[in-house]
Amino acid sequence: MTAPVAQSVKPPRRSLLNWFLGAAIVGWAASVLYPVLRYLRPLGEAGAGGPLKLSGDELATLGKSHFVIARSGTRKVLVFEAGGDLRALDAKCTHEGCTVQFVPGDSLVWCACHNGKFDIDGRVLSGPPPRPLAKWVATREGNDVVLTMEKA
């Protein structure tokens, strides 16, 4: 074997091997990382968004403080009485996700975290929230209050 031949053959073979080695390392790292990343993301919770009936305690709170926050699956719903009507909006502020409240005196929905204000239909009145609050339909059925998501 002469030296010039060895020199002309060796570099491509080595770079090919290096490429294989690199690909194997990347593949190995991916096969280790993927299960970890998948493990970290929790499973979704079932039962979100179905019709919801307010409990006796929630009805009592509604009567007392003019609003109540109820849970429907993973969503929180603000139910309040404005002008004799029963209304319901998503309780999660569209700005940074704080929980909003109904201010009966001013007849508006307010988020205490960054002073976002919405009207009773969920439209943004002032402050930083970028989107309106999603509407729910609240209906009285006898003594019960039933909430359903409004079809978009």
Added chain:
Amino acid sequence: MIEARPEGAPGTVGERLYRWLDARFGVSKVVEFARHKEVPVGGHSMVWYYLGGTTLFFFAVQVVSGVLLLMYYQPGEATSYESIRYITTKVPFGWLIRSVHCWSAHLMILSLVVHMFSTMILKAYRKPRELTWVTGFVLFAIALGFGFSGYLLPWNELAFFATAVGTDSVKSVPIIGQWLLEVMRGGPDVTINTLYRFFALHIVILPLVMLGIVSAHLLFIQVQGMAPGMAHQRPDRPGLKFFPDFLLRDLLLWLVCLILLAVLVYLLPYGPGIPGMEWELGKKANPLAPAYPGIKPEWYFLWVYQLLKEFPPHLAGMEGPQAALLVVTVLMGIWALVPWLDRRASKGKPSPRFTDLAIAAIIFMAYLTLKAWDIGGNAQPGKLPDPRSTAWVCAWITLGIASVIALVRLLAYRQRWMYFSGAALLQVVLNGVFGVDYLLAGAVAVVVAVAGVVMTSRKDPAVQLGVPK
């Protein structure tokens, strides 16, 4: 010279032990290194050299008090809040341990922030210490992570909403935002699953990372020594011996810190009662309660909190919070890359622009923080503070502080390059005094700052400003 003797030679127990270790591990090399270790003297006040040490001291207090809290704390829906209440009301000296942990956390961040700003103003980040700055910046980020994750663990109302807002903001991250949000929260919303994850973060992950990076930070300082003052301000003076001269001063200061901590803990066990600096347990977190009026994050997050309030719902095709956090990210990125941006300092030349950048950052954050505290807003029970009068009062306070800083810089240090701090102050005045929209005022300030840079680089390429002739 004890190390010159052979291993078996007679001597005291200490000497014989030393020689035994030296024969095996070469301890004398370390001792030789320590003997020659010096702290530079004369470039500027020595005070600034102690702040990394005090930060480390408060971190050590955090480790010890944190481990002690762990003896009683139980994470869980029905136990987190209850165990903290048990610690503070029933466990002998439990109030003390928790209060030490809270106070020391705030003092650690305070010490770290002053350390960072002094490093910035004295240009200690310049070549060859770029990586010391970057590791320091990462440590700053980790310290904020510690504060944020520790906040949730008592599972009280404040913790719940602070975490809801803080984690909600990661949804602004492009592409992986939603994934990141669910990974952080352990689900789409803040629940007890979030607390489990934050618990792991606070007591295992962050301490490990912190320890690793603190080690690198300290190693860099050992290899390169502490940064001397800049050439134009450094008279030739002999350095101060680290062992024992500087170390003893360090230890003495740590003792003073411990006494300060003890006094604060004794007098104000639940903090000074300033919003963002109090740790009364309050009510247990109730995911179905609305956020309460006056809710605020920790003091070192207040400027971001206020920035989120200042941004409109939509800006440049982005939602407001997304745009606000982009601005914060860009500012933080600039801050982290300062050693490479500041080319003059890395060549050992004076760089007044970066001194001024630090002052501008202080003005920018001070105004937002004062506003976040609603100072001058005349808040009364049942009545929200008035944002206009808050802005007015806060602008005048900031103007006062900034004027004092500018006077001191001008008279005592003969610094003249003040376009960045001037621009920052202009934004404050336009917004607070004249009622111009915050972002519009900010845009005017950016134009002024850029104009200042362009004008001064054309007029005087050497930027001799700020150098006493």
